[in-house]
Amino acid sequence: xxxxxxxxxxxxxVLGAVALAGIAWLVYQVGKPSGVSIPVNVTVLAADTAxxxxxxxxxxxxxxxxSEFADYQCPACENFESIQFPSVQEQLIATGMVRWRYxxxxxxxHPHARVAAHAAACADEQxxxxxxxxxxxxxxxxxxxxxxxxxxxxDYAGEVGLDVNRYDECMKSAKxxxxxxxxxxxxxxLGVNGTPTFLIGGRLYSNVLGSDSLRALVRALLPKPTQ
Amino acid sequence: xxxxxxxxAGLFIxxxxxxxxxxxxxxxxCGTGACETVQLSPQARxxxxxxALIGVFGxxxxxxxxLLALQSRFAGPAxxxxxxxxxxxxxxxxxxxxxxxxxxxxxxxCRWCVxxxxxxxxxxxxSLRDLRRVPVAS
Numbered sequence: 001x002x003x004x005x006x007x008x009x010x011x012x013x014v015l016g017a018v019a020l021a022g023i024a025w026l027v028y029q030v031g032k033p034s035g036v037s038i039p040v041n042v043t044v045l046a047a048d049t050a051x052x053x054x055x056x057x058x059x060x061x062x063x064x065x066x067s068e069f070a071d072y073q074c075p076a077c078e079n080f081e082s083i084q085f086p087s088v089q090e091q092l093i094a095t096g097m098v099r100w101r102y103x104x105x106x107x108x109x110h111p112h113a114r115v116a117a118h119a120a121a122c123a124d125e126q127x128x129x130x131x132x133x134x135x136x137x138x139x140x141x142x143x144x145x146x147x148x149x150x151x152x153x154x155d156y157a158g159e160v161g162l163d164v165n166r167y168d169e170c171m172k173s174a175k176x177x178x179x180x181x182x183x184x185x186x187x188x189x190l191g192v193n194g195t196p197t198f199l200i201g202g203r204l205y206s207n208v209l210g211s212d213s214l215r216a217l218v219r220a221l222l223p224k225p226t227q
Numbered sequence: 228x229x230x231x232x233x234x235x236a237g238l239f240i241x242x243x244x245x246x247x248x249x250x251x252x253x254x255x256x257c258g259t260g261a262c263e264t265v266q267l268s269p270q271a272r273x274x275x276x277x278x279a280l281i282g283v284f285g286x287x288x289x290x291x292x293x294l295l296a297l298q299s300r301f302a303g304p305a306x307x308x309x310x311x312x313x314x315x316x317x318x319x320x321x322x323x324x325x326x327x328x329x330x331x332x333x334x335x336x337c338r339w340c341v342x343x344x345x346x347x348x349x350x351x352x353x354s355l356r357d358l359r360r361v362p363v364a365s
Binding site: 158 | 231252253254
């Protein structure tokens with residue numbers, strides 16, 4: 001029989017100490033607060049909006065404006081974004097018929113919706129709102145189920161080419177919490193009570209509109225050509 | 228001893244990843260890497276099982292085998308060392324596959340996965356070295 005390995009007991013002690021240190025670190029990681037939180041129902045100051053009324057896509061001279069009140073964590077909004085919006089963009093926005101205005105309307109039932117809206121606002125600071133907006137919607141099923149979505153959004157910030165340090169600072173500051181709340185308040189005042197809701201020609205449409213219905217609504221609002 | 232220490236390190240990495248995956252940890256300490264992107268990708272599951280969980284079991288078995296191999300009664304037949312070499316060899320191949328997925332499918336690199344890859348390669352190297360030391364039974 002081979003002789004016992006010298007110093008084996010000491011090794012077990014060291015290994016046990018390493019194991020204890022590892023367990024302590026894991027316990028710390030489980031217990032530490034998770035990520036950025038964007039306050040809800042903040043008092044909106046005039047400086048929060050400073051004239052900002054949503055994210056615009058399309059020609060400022062377009063004859064029809066469509067405002068979409070949406071929530072990044074709402075499955076119906078994701079559905080509209082992925083299925084209907086590409087046609088809307090191609091047929092109505094790119095052709096100069098429609099100016100699209102995206103308004104945040106994060107619902108209380110969706111825990112990460114406000115953080116997602118803030119992540120998109122921080123991307124807007126670096127002129128990458130629509131890139132971040134599309135990526136957040138495209139990966140909704142991924143970030144919706146994590147505990148700390150802000151860490152996932154930080155990865156997305158890198159993916160869309162943002163200066164991640166600047167983006168992270170923006171997220172930590174929660175500086176757009178008031179602006180998001182202002183958008184929610186305005187939506188409530190207009191009568192929005194679910195997402196997505198569309199404001200077209202002064203009328204609210206709370207059902208998910210297909211691109212065909214939208215096209216018909218927009219066509220009806222277009223100025224008639226003079227004979 | 229080296230294999231046991233490395234297996235313990237690998238076990239903690241795998242547990243850390245798994246705790247994140249099941250939502251017990253809010254965010255991964257990842258520096259500038261894209262750990263969340265990798266961990267939340269569809270490729271983080273293999274045949275319906277979380278890759279991190281496979282890691283937890285794999286490293287736990289290797290730790291057990293490494294501790295057994297240190298016992299003098301296993302010095303002769305040395306089946307724990309042989310099993311360790313086989314298991315870590317398979318793990319190296321699996322890690323190579325996962326690294327391929329990170330680079331060419333997910334297009335993101337997770338530093339913890341790189342750490343785990345380094346650990347498993349070292350374990351495999353040490354287990355091969357240990358095999359050479361073991362007298363082959365005739």
